[in-house]
Amino acid sequence: MPQIVECVPNISEGRRPEVVEAVIDEIRQVEGVSLLDYSSDADHNRTVITFVGEMEPVKEAAFRLTKKAVELIDMEKHTGEHPRIGAVDVIPFIPIQGVEMEECIAAAKEVAKRIADELNVPTYLYGEAAQRPERRNLANIRKGQYEALKEEIGKEERRPDFGPAKTHPTAGATVVGARMPLVAFNVNLDTDQKWIADKIARAVRESSGGFKNVKAMGVMLEDRNQVQVSMNLENYVKTPIYRVFETIKREAARYGVNVVGSEIIGLVPQQALIDVAEWYLQVEEFNSDQVLENRLK
Amino acid sequence: MPQIVECVPNISEGRRPEVVEAVIDEIRQVEGVSLLDYSSDADHNRTVITFVGEMEPVKEAAFRLTKKAVELIDMEKHTGEHPRIGAVDVIPFIPIQGVEMEECIAAAKEVAKRIADELNVPTYLYGEAAQRPERRNLANIRKGQYEALKEEIGKEERRPDFGPAKTHPTAGATVVGARMPLVAFNVNLDTDQKWIADKIARAVRESSGGFKNVKAMGVMLEDRNQVQVSMNLENYVKTPIYRVFETIKREAARYGVNVVGSEIIGLVPQQALIDVAEWYLQVEEFNSDQVLENRLK
The missing domain is CATH 3.30.70.670 (Formiminotransferase, C-terminal subdomain)
Incomplete structure (x- = not known):
């Protein structure tokens, strides 16, 4: 059986199709990844993307789409009903077939570190990948959203797992994690x-x-x-x-x-x-x- | 979803591994076909082969293995406990995914005709592909086995669906058909x-x-x-x-x-x-x- 990892990134853009397409194109360009679905919600100003593949290409696609979204989305101008803290708000890795949860946790850590190192966006680990018990729950990490996090990120309880204790000037912060499929x-x-x-x-x-x-x-x-x-x-x-x-x-x-x-x-x-x-x-x-x-x- | 057709040919050789391998190699050489399993029984002197793929390569593989088995197996010398009428005894096409029974029936007819035309082996249609009601049941076609069929093939009730009303001098006759998976x-x-x-x-x-x-x-x-x-x-x-x-x-x-x-x-x-x-x-x-x-x- 082929290994199947699912990844369901949520980006903070649901109104400008050209931005959504540019981000999605980054996924399409990674060989070994299948884009299953994406849908934008204008009220939420958010797009949920679903893609699958073996672990290595899935990690690569997750990083590349984040890089593009960080370039194109400005949280200072973002409004929308759905809670969010960054241009790429959340990236869960999900084991589907022939892959263990432990491997998805490792992938989450690796991608979270790479986003912090290469894009200078602070990252948090959630779900099964959480390093602090209260961060298993995504809502705790997103409390007060981008606007509050910008002010509070220096506090011990809001310190990111990777990267600077300072939100990115336009891309905010990103949550990466691992969970079971819903x-x-x-x-x-x-x-x-x-x-x-x-x-x-x-x-x-x-x-x-x-x-x-x-x-x-x-x-x-x-x-x-x-x-x-x-x-x-x-x-x-x-x-x-x-x-x-x-x-x-x-x-x-x-x-x-x-x-x-x-x-x-x-x-x-x-x-x-x-x-x-x-x-x-x-x-x-x-x-x-x-x-x-x-x-x- | 990819189209999946299963084919489970039974050949009248279960004792000489080199013959079995030569026949199996014909399947391996067809691109787009996956060999799932094959197992030989020495008492039955018979090998059951399972392979799958999309319709076109599955038909091609079914023909090629038959050609090789007709070359290498001599029914005049065959003994074994399992009823049989030919070097390739029976070839069922089985719809698994994204394919209709009607398409498997059409495939059975096409392959049966090709075996008769190109290899001069008389062929019968059975199961869902049967052209006469009594031929839905494989046992009726195999009655008396190779030895009886050789004598009786000229009779109206034993006339093949394709090819000459005369068994092949070494390969006997072959039954091709379509059925649901068991x-x-x-x-x-x-x-x-x-x-x-x-x-x-x-x-x-x-x-x-x-x-x-x-x-x-x-x-x-x-x-x-x-x-x-x-x-x-x-x-x-x-x-x-x-x-x-x-x-x-x-x-x-x-x-x-x-x-x-x-x-x-x-x-x-x-x-x-x-x-x-x-x-x-x-x-x-x-x-x-x-x-x-x-x-x-």
Whole structure:
């Protein structure tokens, strides 16, 4: 199986297509990297980019796009609804296939150091790559955004992991890290009582005592007259889809409510679904090399 | 997604490695084809070869290996336990990804015609490519094997679909066709009563009134002191794994018996497992393009 690392940089530009294209072109020019998706949001003034490949080209592409974004984006002129601290706001490395989290953490450190050394942009490590516990959570690093960080970066608690304790005059600072892929998974219930979806969301999510790595909220689907438990599963290995799904079914049953369907939004790693099949079929031993497509080089 | 066609030719040579290698080398020389596996059985005097690729190179490789096998294998001298009618006994084309059964049927016809025209070996079409209903079943074409076919090929009911109504003097005849991939799936029960596995096998298999496309039998697992329902699922799209599995669980429950586990033997198409995950999670809409790995070129 080929090694697959995913990288999902967020840049602080969602209004000037020529700038976005110039940054994206840097990725396109790295051999061995596939650009899967990018989408700009004008209100957020932000673009989310997704590309994949083996580790070396992915690291190179992450650096090159940062260099271009640092040249073209001026945080002094940036406005937008989404919290941000720099021209390249955040760069997560994500293990998909044939690569360990440890390798993604090492990649994050290497790229963060290179950005600081060569571009003079201070960098922070977050997620699994965090060097301080409070920096596992991106929101803590972004507190007060670019404008506050510019003033506070000299303080001990805001000191960057690499580079000067001074924001770049136009590019601010950048957060680099490693995390598991997200699975966006929603479960629909045969009731119009939103409080039931809220109750179930509280039962399954980490913040209120449920499963680790799960974010959840109740949503009313007006057009269907049904409610939904809308979730992000942030680690499908440690907290698998089937376990959360079965818990939702059981909690719903307590109110006499049934699950009518579910949705997987966007991309999902193959292994997350194979894990579901294995669990329900009670497969005793299975190796992902048995998946025919995985035999192809 | 790249197009993937699987081809699993069976050649009538399992004792002389130099002959097997010479035939396999023909496949290796076709660009765009991946050799996944080959295994020889000396008792059967037969080798089963598995390779995959896009349609054009797969067809080319199928023809070239046949040409080489026709040169090197003499059916007049062949002995072995497995039924066979020719040097290349059977060549199935199997749709795996991004390819329709209709295209595999067309490929089977084209390759069967080319073998007849260029190698003067009579060919039969079987499985989904069959031109006569009784030829869907390979066993009907192979009745009496090479030795009987040599005498009977002139009869109307044994007339080949392509080529002369006369077996090749050394290579006999070849069967070419199209079929779905097999899934070898076994379900283990928490009982040592083999009759229960036999009963359940009869309940789920086509031949005794169960599901179409299912072959099943009861097996005693001596070392575990448990019994097994051992199956071939011959069309995972029309007769999916989860439906057969759920039926086995229900039938076992009628005897107070539980399913303790299952096994998937050998290769399985990714889609067969994704279908399982979708069904159990009650996913409302899912496109296999959402599987991250399928986005890679």
